[in-house]
Every structure is written in structure tokens, then in C-alpha cells.
Amino acid sequence: MKSILFTLVTVLCLNTNAGVFPKAWLKAKHFDLRISQDIELKTVHMQNKEGRPVLFLHGYMATMHTFMDLASKLHGEGFDVYAANWNVDDRNIDESTRTIRQLVQYIYEKTNKKVLIIGHSLGAVTAKLTLYGLKADHNENASIDKQAIHWAKKRVRGLVSFSSPNGQEGQGDAGALSFLDKIPEDLIAMMGADLSDVINKKKILKQSIFVTAMHNILTNLRFLPIGDSLNGLFNLSNFKYFDNSLARFLLYGSVAASPELAAHVKLFMQEDRMSSFKNEINYTKLFFEAKNPVPFFYFAGENDVFSPAKSIIAEAQAHGEKYLVMKNAGHLDVMIGKHLPKVLESIVEFDKKL
Structure with a gap:
């Protein structure tokens, strides 16, 4: 047993990321982006000067690191990739549209090119708004x-929406968020260090060992009854041993939501509605009846309980937009694991037509 452990540690020492983290994500620029006098956002930039810019927006109780796999692949396809932790402490969902505008404006001014936004769950909701x-x-x-719609048309070329709830199913999607609401913040805080800080401090080896061990534990859960109960969130059969994507996703993609954002999401659960904080704007009506100012592409997970596939299909059809339902996929694994190649191909093809 000692010899096996020694061999494992030796291999990891010879290759500091040992395939555990995408190389492009490790080599990317991890920095704090100031979007206003008092607000800085943790940001990642994988530069391709000639590439078309992409902005990744994470979901509720998540971070930009949930996209490290897909973002790295898109960078390899020639895109100029940005991702940011857009969850600002004193902004609810309505107010967070300002954050998204500030991010888009920064990229647009830096590149002089329109931005493709890729959002997951609440990130896609906020992008649509x-x-x-x-x-x-x-x-x-x-x-x-x-005027804000006109502004967006001038700076955004399209939106890719992953597992984005729209409220059509009522408690079928918004109510499922109560599961996340019950997760203790102390547990979330233990999920792992901020990966950008770890990368900047060049202390990735310890995290690599941790990720490998965690992924092996997670993939073995498929043989236990608990594995089936997780399918609405992620399907363990979509992940192979040693690809480490699920462990990376959970360990570095989880964070406690800001108080303002959490308060807004709780209204979805308590009142069975998706709307602005003071209920002036019905989000569901907007998602189905407003004209898309730029082309959208919708992804859905077949088993998703947070954002049911049939509601996403209905939204896409209401706009005459293309969509793709990933087989045996939950809310999270529409963009990691075995679905990644098809998702990557679909995004590249979608962008070519913009």
C-alpha cells in the first residue's frame, strides 16, 4: 500500500497538474477586475487576440470555475475567453443586470468586438434579463x-443558455432550489480554496491530489442507492474515472450566495413565481413573450429537476430558436463529463452563424 501511495505522489510531483486541471485554465490570467469605484470581480481571461470574445456567467451558489472545462475547450477553438464571479454582495437579480452590462462593456471596449454570452442556470436568467x-x-x-435593449444589440452577438429556469413549471423548477438553500454555508466553505488564488500562488499540487481522491469517491457513489437520488443534479454515469471533472466542478465551483441574491431566489420558492424583486416584472412572461434581441441557443438536461427540459423546449420554441436536450443529464452535467464534446461542437456551430 505504501508503495502505491509513493508512486501516486511521485507522478503528481513530476506533473504539477497531472491532468487534473485544464492546462489553459492554469495558464490563464486570474485577476480582480474593477467594474466600479467600489466593486471588484474575480475574473479569468484566456486570451486569443484574434478570437471572438466569450463571457461565461455561472449559476446560483456557483463560481466561474464551473466552466474551466468548457472554457478551456473553447479557448482551444480560438475564442477569446472571459469568465467572472458576477455575484455582487449588495445586488439582487434585477440589480445584477447592471453587473452583466459592466462586464460586457469592459470586454467590448477591450476587444472592439461583440460578445457571446454563455450562462448557466441563474447566470443565463440574468443574462436574458x-x-x-x-x-x-x-x-x-x-x-x-x-435603450438598454438597443445597447445590448450593439455589444452582444448571441446567448447560449444552459439549464435556465423560466418559471413555467412553477415549483417544478423554482421550488427545487430549496435543496440548495438547505446546504450549510460552513459545508460550502469547506469545499475548497479559491482556485484563482491557488493558481496565482503556484500551490496547485495539493489541490490536484485532493481533486483526484474526491473524484474517485464521487464516481464510486454510482454503485450506491444515493447515486440515483442525485440524477436531477448530475448523473454519475456521465463521468469516467480519472477525468476529475465532477470533483473540479463541485470543489471549486461552489460558494455561498450573496444575501441580496439569496433573498431574491427565496421569493421564487416562497411565492411560486419568477419575477422582479418587487413583482413589477413577470420573468416568465418576459422569457416567453419578449422578442430575443440576439440569437439564443438553449441547452437542457433530460433529468433536470431545477430547470425541466420541457419548459426550456417550450421557451425555445416560443422564439423559434434552436435547442438541444442532453440525454440522462441533470442540472449541472450538461456542460461537463461525456456531454462536453457535443456541447462544444454545438456552440462552435452556433457562433459561426452569428
Whole structure:
């Protein structure tokens, strides 16, 4: 047993990431981006000067590191890739549209090119609201601003929406968030160090060993009854031994939501609705009836309980947009594991037509 452990540690020492983390993500620029006088966002940039810019927006209780696999693959396809932790402490969902505009404006000014937004779950929800012109004033009053729609058309070329709830199923999607609400913040805090800090401090080896061990534990859960109960979130059969993607996703992609954002999401659960914080704007009606200002592409997971596939299909069909339902996929694994090649191919083809 000691010889096996020694061999494992030796191999890891010879290759500091040992295939555990995507090389492009490790080599990327990890920095704090100031979007206003008092707000900085942790940001990742994988530069391709001639490439078309992409902005990744993570979901609820998540971080930009959930995208390290897909983002690295898109960078390999020639895209200029950005990802940011957009969850600002004092901004609810309505107010977070301002954050998205600030991020898009930064990239647009830096590249002089329109941005493709790729959002997962609440990240896609907030991106859609941004494109539909939703704004909130300093008193948290929400409204639709036609100038904001015009602004978006000039700076955004398209949106890829992963597992984005729209409220059509009522408690079928919003109510499922109560599961996340019950996870203790102390447990989330233990999930792992901030990966950008680890990378910048060149202390990735310890994390690599931790990820490998965690992934092997997770993939073995498929043989236990608990494995089936997780299918709405992620399907363990979609992950191979030693690819480490699920462990990376959970260990570095989880974070406690900001109080303002959490309070807004709780309204979805308590009142069985998806709308602006003060209920002026019905999100569901907006998602189905507003005209898409730029082309959208929708991804859904067949087993997703947070964002049921049939509601995403209905939204896509209401706009005449393309969609793809991933077989045996839950809310998280539409963009990691065995689905990644098909997702990558679909995004590249979608972008070519923009």
C-alpha cells in the first residue's frame, strides 16, 4: 500500500497538474477586475487576440470555475475567453443586470468586438434579463428600458443558455432550489480554496491530489442507492474515472450566495413565481413573450429537476430558436463529463452563424 501511495505522489510531483486541471485554465490570467469605484470581480481571461470574445456567467451558489472545462475547450477553438464571479454582495437579480452590462462593456471596449454570452442556470436568467432591457433603480424598482435593449444589440452577438429556469413549471423548477438553500454555508466553505488564488500562488499540487481522491469517491457513489437520488443534479454515469471533472466542478465551483441574491431566489420558492424583486416584472412572461434581441441557443438536461427540459423546449420554441436536450443529464452535467464534446461542437456551430 505504501508503495502505491509513493508512486501516486511521485507522478503528481513530476506533473504539477497531472491532468487534473485544464492546462489553459492554469495558464490563464486570474485577476480582480474593477467594474466600479467600489466593486471588484474575480475574473479569468484566456486570451486569443484574434478570437471572438466569450463571457461565461455561472449559476446560483456557483463560481466561474464551473466552466474551466468548457472554457478551456473553447479557448482551444480560438475564442477569446472571459469568465467572472458576477455575484455582487449588495445586488439582487434585477440589480445584477447592471453587473452583466459592466462586464460586457469592459470586454467590448477591450476587444472592439461583440460578445457571446454563455450562462448557466441563474447566470443565463440574468443574462436574458439584461438582453431584454431589465434595469433596477437605487430603490430596487425594476423596469424595462428600450435603450438598454438597443445597447445590448450593439455589444452582444448571441446567448447560449444552459439549464435556465423560466418559471413555467412553477415549483417544478423554482421550488427545487430549496435543496440548495438547505446546504450549510460552513459545508460550502469547506469545499475548497479559491482556485484563482491557488493558481496565482503556484500551490496547485495539493489541490490536484485532493481533486483526484474526491473524484474517485464521487464516481464510486454510482454503485450506491444515493447515486440515483442525485440524477436531477448530475448523473454519475456521465463521468469516467480519472477525468476529475465532477470533483473540479463541485470543489471549486461552489460558494455561498450573496444575501441580496439569496433573498431574491427565496421569493421564487416562497411565492411560486419568477419575477422582479418587487413583482413589477413577470420573468416568465418576459422569457416567453419578449422578442430575443440576439440569437439564443438553449441547452437542457433530460433529468433536470431545477430547470425541466420541457419548459426550456417550450421557451425555445416560443422564439423559434434552436435547442438541444442532453440525454440522462441533470442540472449541472450538461456542460461537463461525456456531454462536453457535443456541447462544444454545438456552440462552435452556433457562433459561426452569428
